[in-house]
Amino acid sequence: MSDELIWRIAGGSGDGIDSTSQNFAKALMRSGLDVFTHRHYPSRIRGGHTYVEIRAADREVQSRGDGYNFLLSLGDSFARNPQEEAYYGNEEIKPLSENLDELREGGIIVYDEGLISEEDVEAVNLHERAEENDWHVFPVDLRGLAKEHGREVMRNTAGVGVTAALLDMELEHIEDLMSDAMGGDILEANLEILHEAYEMTREEHDFEHDLRVPEGSHETEQALLSGSNAIAYGAIDAGCRFIAGYPMTPWTDVFTILSQNFPDMGGVSEQVEDEIAAAALAVGASHAGVKAMSGSSGGGFALMSEPLGLAEMTETPLVLVESMRAGPSTGMPTKPEQADLEHVLYTSQGDSQRVVFAPGNIEEAYEQTRLAFEIAWDYQIPAIVIYDQKLSGENTNVDVEFFDRDPQPDLGSTLTEEELREAAHDNSGKFKRFNHEDAENGVSPRSIPGQKGGRYLATGNEHSPVGHIEEDPDNRVAQMERRLEKLESIRAELDEERDSTQTYYGPEDADYGIITWGSTQGAVAEAIERLNAQGHSVKGISVSDMMPFAEKEVTEFLESVDEAMVVEMNATAQFRGLIQKELGRFGDKMTSLLKFNGNPFEPAEIVEGYEVNLADEDRQPTAQVRIEPAAGD
Amino acid sequence: MSAFNAIGEEREIDRDEYTPGVEPQPTWCPGCGDFGVLKSLKQALPEVGKTPEEVLTVTGIGCSGKLNSYLDTYGFHTIHGRSLPVARAAKLANPELEVIAAGGDGDGYGIGGNHFIHTARENHDITYIVFNNEIFGLTKGQTSPTSPKGHKSKTQPSGSAKTPLRPLSLSLTAGASYVARTAAVNPNQAKEIIAEAIEHDGFAHVDFLTQCPTWNKDARQYVPYIDVQESDDYDFDIHDRAEAAEMMRETEDVLNEGTVLTGRYYVEDDRPSYSQEKHAVGEMPDQPLAERYFDDDAEWERSYDLLERHT
Ligand SMILES: Cc1ncc(C[n+]2csc(CCOP(=O)(O)OP(=O)(O)O)c2C)c(N)n1
Ligand code: SF4
Numbered sequence: 001m002s003d004e005l006i007w008r009i010a011g012g013s014g015d016g017i018d019s020t021s022q023n024f025a026k027a028l029m030r031s032g033l034d035v036f037t038h039r040h041y042p043s044r045i046r047g048g049h050t051y052v053e054i055r056a057a058d059r060e061v062q063s064r065g066d067g068y069n070f071l072l073s074l075g076d077s078f079a080r081n082p083q084e085e086a087y088y089g090n091e092e093i094k095p096l097s098e099n100l101d102e103l104r105e106g107g108i109i110v111y112d113e114g115l116i117s118e119e120d121v122e123a124v125n126l127h128e129r130a131e132e133n134d135w136h137v138f139p140v141d142l143r144g145l146a147k148e149h150g151r152e153v154m155r156n157t158a159g160v161g162v163t164a165a166l167l168d169m170e171l172e173h174i175e176d177l178m179s180d181a182m183g184g185d186i187l188e189a190n191l192e193i194l195h196e197a198y199e200m201t202r203e204e205h206d207f208e209h210d211l212r213v214p215e216g217s218h219e220t221e222q223a224l225l226s227g228s229n230a231i232a233y234g235a236i237d238a239g240c241r242f243i244a245g246y247p248m249t250p251w252t253d254v255f256t257i258l259s260q261n262f263p264d265m266g267g268v269s270e271q272v273e274d275e276i277a278a279a280a281l282a283v284g285a286s287h288a289g290v291k292a293m294s295g296s297s298g299g300g301f302a303l304m305s306e307p308l309g310l311a312e313m314t315e316t317p318l319v320l321v322e323s324m325r326a327g328p329s330t331g332m333p334t335k336p337e338q339a340d341l342e343h344v345l346y347t348s349q350g351d352s353q354r355v356v357f358a359p360g361n362i363e364e365a366y367e368q369t370r371l372a373f374e375i376a377w378d379y380q381i382p383a384i385v386i387y388d389q390k391l392s393g394e395n396t397n398v399d400v401e402f403f404d405r406d407p408q409p410d411l412g413s414t415l416t417e418e419e420l421r422e423a424a425h426d427n428s429g430k431f432k433r434f435n436h437e438d439a440e441n442g443v444s445p446r447s448i449p450g451q452k453g454g455r456y457l458a459t460g461n462e463h464s465p466v467g468h469i470e471e472d473p474d475n476r477v478a479q480m481e482r483r484l485e486k487l488e489s490i491r492a493e494l495d496e497e498r499d500s501t502q503t504y505y506g507p508e509d510a511d512y513g514i515i516t517w518g519s520t521q522g523a524v525a526e527a528i529e530r531l532n533a534q535g536h537s538v539k540g541i542s543v544s545d546m547m548p549f550a551e552k553e554v555t556e557f558l559e560s561v562d563e564a565m566v567v568e569m570n571a572t573a574q575f576r577g578l579i580q581k582e583l584g585r586f587g588d589k590m591t592s593l594l595k596f597n598g599n600p601f602e603p604a605e606i607v608e609g610y611e612v613n614l615a616d617e618d619r620q621p622t623a624q625v626r627i628e629p630a631a632g633d
Numbered sequence: 634m635s636a637f638n639a640i641g642e643e644r645e646i647d648r649d650e651y652t653p654g655v656e657p658q659p660t661w662c663p664g665c666g667d668f669g670v671l672k673s674l675k676q677a678l679p680e681v682g683k684t685p686e687e688v689l690t691v692t693g694i695g696c697s698g699k700l701n702s703y704l705d706t707y708g709f710h711t712i713h714g715r716s717l718p719v720a721r722a723a724k725l726a727n728p729e730l731e732v733i734a735a736g737g738d739g740d741g742y743g744i745g746g747n748h749f750i751h752t753a754r755e756n757h758d759i760t761y762i763v764f765n766n767e768i769f770g771l772t773k774g775q776t777s778p779t780s781p782k783g784h785k786s787k788t789q790p791s792g793s794a795k796t797p798l799r800p801l802s803l804s805l806t807a808g809a810s811y812v813a814r815t816a817a818v819n820p821n822q823a824k825e826i827i828a829e830a831i832e833h834d835g836f837a838h839v840d841f842l843t844q845c846p847t848w849n850k851d852a853r854q855y856v857p858y859i860d861v862q863e864s865d866d867y868d869f870d871i872h873d874r875a876e877a878a879e880m881m882r883e884t885e886d887v888l889n890e891g892t893v894l895t896g897r898y899y900v901e902d903d904r905p906s907y908s909q910e911k912h913a914v915g916e917m918p919d920q921p922l923a924e925r926y927f928d929d930d931a932e933w934e935r936s937y938d939l940l941e942r943h944t
Contacts, residue, residue, distance in 0.1 A: 223943035233936030241922055242726060244718075265934040266918035266925065268725055268911075273751040277718040280711070284722030287709055288689070288730065289923030292722070310712050366936075400944060403937040411926050417638055428705065448923060449689040449707035449723065450637030450730050457701060459710035460694075468657050469702055469710070 002106075002211050004057035006068035007163065009156075010095035012076030013041050013050040020156040021052035022395070023181065024163075026224050027173035028056040029397045032216025035224065036522075037395040038064040038600075043249075043333045049076060049094040058214050061396070062361065062522030066604040069107040069211055070167075071099055072159045074142065075115030092116065097124040108136045108209055110162050112155060114143025136209040138162065138201075145197060150189030157190045161197025166205070167213045171198060221400040227391035227519075228253035230362045230398075231321055232261070234369025235293055239409035240319070241267035242292035244281035246274055248300045249333045250392040251323040255295065275300035279307035279320065286316050287458060289411065289448035291373060295321035295385075298340045299330060302347070308382055309348035314458040315380035315434070315446065315483070317412065319372050324388040326598050335598030336389035338518050339570035341578065344386050345547055351480070353487050355383040356546040360503060360521030362396050368501060368544060370408070375493075377412030379443055379486045386546070388569070390600045391519035413445045420453040430466040431456045436478045437465075442485030491548035502553050506532055506539030513561035514540040514610070515554070515590070517575050520567055520601050527606035538610070543575075549582040558586045565613055567606055571596040573628055580631070592628040593621075601625070636927035639686030640729045646679040651705050659703050666843025666854065667696055669817025670735070670764055671703055676820075677828040678706075683731050691720040693736030693745060695771045697764035697843075700735050714745030717752045720759050727923040728758070728908050731831065735762040739769045742778040742798050753807035753836050758906035760830045760837045763800065766845040767852050774848030781889055797889070800840045801881040801898055805874070810835035810901040812877070814884065814894070816842040816858050822895060829897070835906045842893065858893035871900050 007024070011017045018039070025035050033056040041050040053068055055061050073096040096111050103109070109130070111121070121127070121139075130137050140162050146155040157178075164171055171194065178190055225233075232254050235243075241262065245255040259269040268285075272278050278294045285292035296304060301322045311318040324340045326332035344356055355375055359365040365387060372383035415423060423445070424432040433456040435444045444465075447454025457467030462479060464470040494501065503521065505514075506528045516524045521542040531538045541557045543550050558564060558579075564586075566576040573592040580587050593609040595601055608621045620627055635641055652675070661667045678688060688706040692698040694713035701708030707730075711719045720734035741749055741763045752761070768786075769775040776786045776793050779800065783792040804812050811833040815823040823841070830837035844854040861867040861880065869876040877899035884894040911917040918925075925931040 221944055223940045225943055229943070233939065236934070236936040236939075239926070239933065241925070242722070244722065261939060263915050266920070266922070268917060268922060270722070270725070272718065273747050276715065277748055277751070280715045280718035281722035281725075283711075284691070284709070284719035285726040285922075287719070288723035288726035289926060290726040291926075292726075306712055307715065310715075314709070400937070400940055403935075403940060407933040407935045409926055409931070409933050414926075416927070430705070448637070450635075450640045450687055450727060450923070452637070452639040452642075452686055455686055455705060455707055457708040457710060459702075459708075460712050461710065467708070469699070 002069060003214055004055060004061070004065070005070060005167065005211065005213055006053060006055045006065055007070040007072065008051050008053045008068045008099060009072045009074065009159070010049065010051035010099050011074035015074065015076070016153055016156050017050055017052055020160065021054060023174070023177045024160055025054045025395060026177055028054065028213070029222050029224055030173040031170070031213065032218045033058060033214060034061050035395070035397050036061040036064060039393045041334050049098055051095070051099060056214065058216050062525050063603055066602045067102040067104045069104045070163065071103055071107065071109045072163055073099065073109065073111040073116070074155060074159060075112045093120045093124065096126070100124070100129060103133070103135065106134045106210060108138065108166060108211055110138045110140060110159060110166070112142040113139040114141040114155070138166065138205060140197070140201070146193055149192045149196070154190055154193050157193045158197040161194040162201045165198045165201035166207070166209070167211065169213045222397040223400050224395050224397050225362050226253070226393055226395045227362055227365045227387055228257060228393070230365035231369045231385060231387070232257035233403070234366040235319070235373065236261065236265070237405070237407045238291065238370045238373030239407055240291045240293050240373060241265070242282065242285040242290045244270040244272055244278040244294050246272060246278050246296065246300060248297045250325060250389040251295050251297045251300070251321065253392055254321055254323070275303035276306060279304035282318055283307050283311050283316050286318055287314070287449070291377065291409070291411070293319040293321065295323070297323050297325050298327050298343065301340065301343065305347040308354065309350065309352055310460045311382045312348070312352055312354060313460045316458065317376040317380050318382040319376050319385070320382065321385045321387070323392045324386065326596070332598050334389065336519065336600055337570055337596060337598070338388055338520065338568050339572070339574065339596070340386065341546065341574040344384055345578070351484070353381070353484065354547060355381060355490060356386055357383070357501065358386045358518045358544050358546050359391070360518055360542045360544065362398055363402060364503070364544060365391060371501070374408060374412070375490055379441070379490055380413060380446060381486050386518070388519050413443050415445045415447055415454070417452050420447055420451060426466050429455070432465040434463060434467060434479065435465045436482040439482050441489035442482050444482070487548045491551070494545060494548070495552055500553065501544040502550050503542040504540065507537070508539065510537040510539035511562050512536065512538045513557055513564035514538060514567060514606070515543065515557070515564055515579070516540065516567040517543045520569060523601040523603045523606055524567055526603040527610070530603060530607055531610060546578065549578065551582060554579060555583055558589060563591070564589055565591050565593050565610060567593045567601065567609070569595050569600065587631040589630060591630050593625060594628060595625040597624040635729065636924040637729070639684055642684050642687070644684070646682065646684055648675055648679055650685050651675045651678060657702060660699065661696060662847045664844070664846040665696065666766060666817035666845065667700070667764055669820060669823060670762060670841055670843060671700060673820060673823040673827050674704060676824045677831060680828050681831050683831070687729070688731045688733065689723055691716045691723065691732065691734045693740035695737035695740045695769070697735060697737035697740065714740050714743070715748065716740070717745060717748040717761065721752060721757045724757060724759050725908060725922070727921045729921055732759045733762065733831065734759055735764065737770065738763055738765045738767065738779045739777045742800055749804070750807045753804045753809040753838065755907040756808055756810050756835045756904060758834050758836070758908060760839070762827065762839045762841050764843045765800065765840050766843045766849055766854070768845050768849040770845050770848060799885040801885060802878065804838040805878055805881060805899055809838045810904045811837035812881070812899040813897045814840040814842065816854060816893065816895050817844065818854065819858060819860070819895065822860055826897065833900070835901070835904055842895070853888060853891050853893055856891060856893055858895050861894050861896035871897050874899070
């Protein structure tokens, strides 16, 4: 019996695959299992083959795993639109045929007889392949069943009923979730379909397959959250109440979540004309005394380069989030990549500095977004949270208690009017807002427009302590040095006063190291587990602090291993380049394992990359990943 | 009580309060029209009863952008073309602030053109003063969006092939609820128009003709102007869109021929400002957002209040 279920539901996009899978994942979570969802979708709105995968087990699941063991293939209803036939061709069969390669031995296939004919099935050699792979195939007329009791779209529900029966699952959680989501006749119809599909399957089919739903055992309540939810909620708890944006996949999710929740919590959301405006609005709101944020994906972030620099020079606190997708340019809008790292670290003119965090999982996304706000407002510096399409869309369960903490609406290094009275002013009564004389950690406290005694000029030009444009060399050096000091102070605070934002895996005394960042973390963690189980000696570090860089921790890690492999989703080894730049050594110790085909790493690919690298052969791993050998310093 | 004491303070305001002591002295060229804008603002602000601390002036980049360096209010000298988005957000964050944005014709109609259209469309309650000298001043005399056709400059040596932009008509079409044109050479009218623009609840666009004696010697801003409100030759209803549009077209046509018409062109008093509209649909809080951070009793909703839908 398998210790995990990886259920894939496939169909046309726009066919309700998303909501069905979301509910099914929640039902599994409510039965006590840990879950992880992965969504694959093409860059089009309706039609086109799409799938969602849910991995569930009675242990932490951090990646989608390798392949899957249950396919619910619904057929693409949109492919049957007669007017569109010419375009869609044989899309109907795709939810079945396109998914077979990754189905594990002994796996289950349920397909919709009502949509996919026996001829179609023969055309893709399903029976032959099933025999070879020991697959158990269950054709069910899901469409017919749904039509009989309600409407055709409810065939998703029928599919869930069949799934539950085959896996020997209680229907209770599924029913509850349905009652939460709908009511009246629609609920009635769905429940009928669910039960009939369930009973029918139990009566008509034998249960020779080994797959069942594993037994789960959560002790505390869980919540199913995506990375976008985690970032949005991190912002809310940090006291963020202003967001400005322009839609761009995948950042749109964060923008949407905050726009939907802000009206109820007294926040303001603005959809504006472009990303330059979006970031400039966030700067304006922050200047006027609100915790504000903006964000985008690569192309939109490129436009934000200007306001980002403005925030830095005027020392206006700001949080931007950047959700990476495959580039360059418009690239692949619905595919993840980790190739905007250098873009985010170095964009904008001058000796520009900002804080950059790269969370690797849902909890980190929440915590590091909060941290980004805290640091941005304490140090009056822009902070960026960089993540990707994968983390943005994947859902995992989080212990509800993890969130039980105070919100932080405090504006950091901002003075009250009483404090302003004591502060330094020039002889015309202007507040020395950019005072470099006794600034602590590089921070000169600020005032908010409208406060008495706080008048000053904020400017993107170099400026004097009260904010007048000033090109005097001594002032320039003093101001630059003060601003530069911030990053060092932040590094010191992160090292000394806070829990590490880096995450470690495997035995401390291992000989071999794997280094990664961002959403690749989960697959790396699982690969390390497998390698150690096979008798290798491997440990890992997932780095979140990109700027200021986690210098101490990465140095210690690299010093402690004989060799290391840096795993990241891009073609030019950007993160490895950052390590070499920041630490100035270790180039000859690090090999890169790279993937940039639009799909995230799977654990087996990392295991294979490790093996190929260790064997020191002149070959590449078989999958679409690439090894780039150590560089030498 | 407001978290910002300086807001809503009632007292006699001395013009000198807007002048920041001895420094810095304006670095504009002698005879520059920008002095005129500075002067009219300094006159208008006390007149509308605004203290320096309740005013935020937001400028772009250019000679014009230096306006708030010489004005003793809260100020934000932003980047080229971006004064409006910064100003809009400051007003949304704290509606009690008096927000005045300013910049040049290159800054506002060129690089910031997109923001101009959308700010007008949304009718944000801010005042926008564009120093229209029909040239790029700070970068030394290149053609601007309002330079006349045929205008020769170092970057368009054979004379510009482009028809100049029509700022008044553009902002009316885009949705501004107050549109006027004035000129540095007419300080009284300029002061009155700016005071009106500040008091107007909505997007008030003032196209301010400013001469640039250094780079645009033959600009028409030097010639005598006609005030359309004062002259019997021009009779139109400033509350009527169609009449205003017609008058603006004429104004913009004759400018090319050397006649300068100034005055109020369009005033729409009853149109709600953007934050009122936003409030009406439930997307704008009652209390100024910025104030909450200083309010110890403010209730802060938390994300885990939202978690239920995920369990
Ligand atoms: C992004 C960007 N592009 C170009 C410039 C250079 N620049 C500074 S001022 C200016 C033109 C200013 O012209 P205008 O807005 O008409 O103002 P004026 O100087 O005439 O008052 C330009 C192009 C800049 N600072 N930033
Ligand atoms: S260059 Fe022209 S606009 Fe600029 S200060 Fe001189 S006269 Fe004024």
